[in-house]
Amino acid sequence: MFMLYQVQQTLADINKQKINKIMNLLKKGIGALLVIGLIISCDEEDEFTRVAPEASSGPGSSTTAVFSSFSAEASGDGTIVTVSPLTVGVDTYVVDFGDGSSPVTTAQGESTTHDYSNVEATADYTITVTTKADGYADIVKTQDITVDHTVESIDIAPDSPTGKLYNIFNIYTDSGYPIGSAGSGGNEVTLDSGNTLLEFSRLHSDTGVVELADEVVVADAFYNGVGAEVIHFDVYSDFATGIDKLKITLVDGTNTVNYEIDDLDLTDGEWTSFDFDLASDFSSPVSQFDSIIFELGATGTANDHATITVDNIYMPRTTGSTVINGDFEDGQDFWKWETFTDGETNPFGSSSDGSDFDIDGNDTGGKTRGAKWSSSQSGGEFRSSSSRYAYQELILTPGANYVLEYQYAIKDDSGTDPIGGRNVVGLILGEHFDDGADAVDSIGDNIGYHEGFIAEGKFSDTTDDFGTLVQIPFTASDNGEVAVMFYAVTPVDAYIDNVKVIAQ
Template structure:
């Protein structure tokens, strides 16, 4: 038996005269012009070797040959057709027949009858062939889904097309059986980037394709427990000459029909909520009511996926001001169609987009967990929660200056005043017992305390730049209330007898810095060059020091820094550095 699939095939019947000397030799017939003529017709058996070829179609061609034959009658064995019997009258002629493609597989008996015009009996030969019709390949595919990956669960889809390639979906339904129905199933690759497309053929009559799922798809939990899908999508395509023009789709107990345009991909979306579909056990595809199935009755399907509308992304900001019990909230959400605020005090709520809420003014500092819940246009919710602090002490921040009294004689005190990177000496100053006679709280007991000291070998250049390896800079970053007036206070002293250029330079820098050269080159919020040389703090009955109070306004973020160095050829001292809100 011959098995023939997807191609045009020729069965050649050849004539032969068997030699007496060699029973296996096949030679050409010799016609006699003077003899008595043939006494019978000869007709060898039809070859029975299997033949395979590529290409679409299920056409078989017969080319019989023999001796003493006037004509051949070829019956291709299709019992459902009256056009399958063909007569060949010319020498070495052929007969062809295109077998139907509407059955998945068929076995036929081909009968060739050789006839003589000399009155000899007919000679008959037969062969059985099995025909497996091929599927006409689809040449194009629909565009890939444009929905974000996290909002898609693919049943059959390569993924998202990007720069000529496919990015596979990470979310894929498992346990799907595409060959569950009685239609013929095939999967082909289309185009340069080999997009995969599934094909179903033989969708005649009640023949149906079926995609089954084990376990069944529960719509409410497609994206995780309680995270439901909104729709199912299918892309459908058929060439009417070899396909179907109308498709019936059944899923979740509901049936839908889609009319197809010839050789055009058509997208179908089904709304689970409006159709009341809660579970999908299988998807069946068959010929639609009053639809026409032609030839192979092939349907191409791609991009079968479940998807949801993108959820809203809630976000908000608020004006957090100390001691202010009235808070204005600014919505910054995306894809939101409605808003629901819970202000966290068990009382207040709002549906405004940008509400202002007044908390209870009891003079105490309180923290509330404020929740904004937003919905997308399908009314599905998402939320965000932030902590909002109101009330408490009024006024600007009063910063703590670490070791502003310089009283400790250890590394912790020096470390508090170091800048991370310096072109001078990594130590911020020398430590000295010749500090101010005043304590950090302003009391004066007539005896000196510890302080910071710069000697001539630790001085900066006159422009403030560092002498490599020598110059020492005292630096400390602090954070204040933004755009607020403050007082920068400190005491300095310079030993007498030096040059008139001797000075102690102290400033508040406009920001935080990690490099001493950048700090020197920056524009300070306030700065002072102290040149009074009245000796050590303790000289002349503790009158050697000079107290400086400089007012400045903090910047818009409140990030500033204290920066102190000396330009001197005599010892210079600093003590009791403070920053506090201006009165």
């Protein structure tokens, strides 16, 4: 009954345990009948290959060499491939992995593993397996495979920029700054911390490209006439799988101009920070660009999958006395708080009831936009969690003299006035604050202050639709850090417009 059961099995059902049993039977002298049963039970010739002995006598002459098939399974990063032949009656087999590497000889019943090159993301190979058995002809089988390599991403990130809100032109950071073009390109990796990074591979010949959503005009990056002087990059490379020298190119696609900086030294296995002067560090002064290219430096070496990781591409705002969006034509931009503990980050309510005069003093013939505070948004005596404070940071010449200038108007409608009367407050603080609550608590430590009590109605109700002009002289702090700030204390609507700081 045992022999009849074996005859009914097909070669496709043989696993390694059955093969070992077969080999034991061969040694006991009954293998010939077993192999004949296997051959008779198989109807599909392409399921296995059998070879009769070359001579009727000699070692193994009572058996037949059989090669059914082989498997090729990928693991790890996708380029580690294990070949496992299904054979009977052979001594060894030789595996050629088809990539030019030396063939590997392995004993019957064993597997062999090979790690393909990581230079290509995807590559096709033909694996050839040849059996070797004393006294028998070779049996050869081939199999085409596609190897897909997966780059193992890093799990560390550099610190995000510490610049204040609206002082960073964000090309690619995780800080959430609202100014700048969102970059795209490369393979984006998100860490468990939530930080996202850009990954570029195969820099042996490929390039990594970040396409910007909008063209960056350096001189006007933040606002008309307010630009940047420096661009920052954080780059990571593990030399064993990356590159040691980097080339960065800023591309002006409109005018087909490339601004290059080559052979930058990277630090092995660490984040490297770069700050480049846009006027002097590149091949020529950078005026505008719409994409960024990363590639292997001219004298650099690329290894393995040649991967770099990039983060924190941004430009800090050029320091100066220009108040951005001082006419409020862009609503709350550049005035809004990033953090305000137990308070309101919105600085004011936007309004179409601004002055009839623009920020340069020209009569526009009609109302412009302005900033407005209602009774529920007032500070001072009416301070609450809904109070709103407009705030903008500047870095001026330390110790130099300036004037803060603006126009204001207060409605004269009936209402319960605060002690001293309804008013609009403008002031200058001698330092920068991360939290709006701290700035409000420091109002008394100002370096310039004015309370305006004239309530004649909206701008359009005042003489010449101009409102009331205020000029506050002040001297910049020793480190040049100042912040202008506004709020209202009123039971009715109050307005400001056309804010600017003038050097004396």
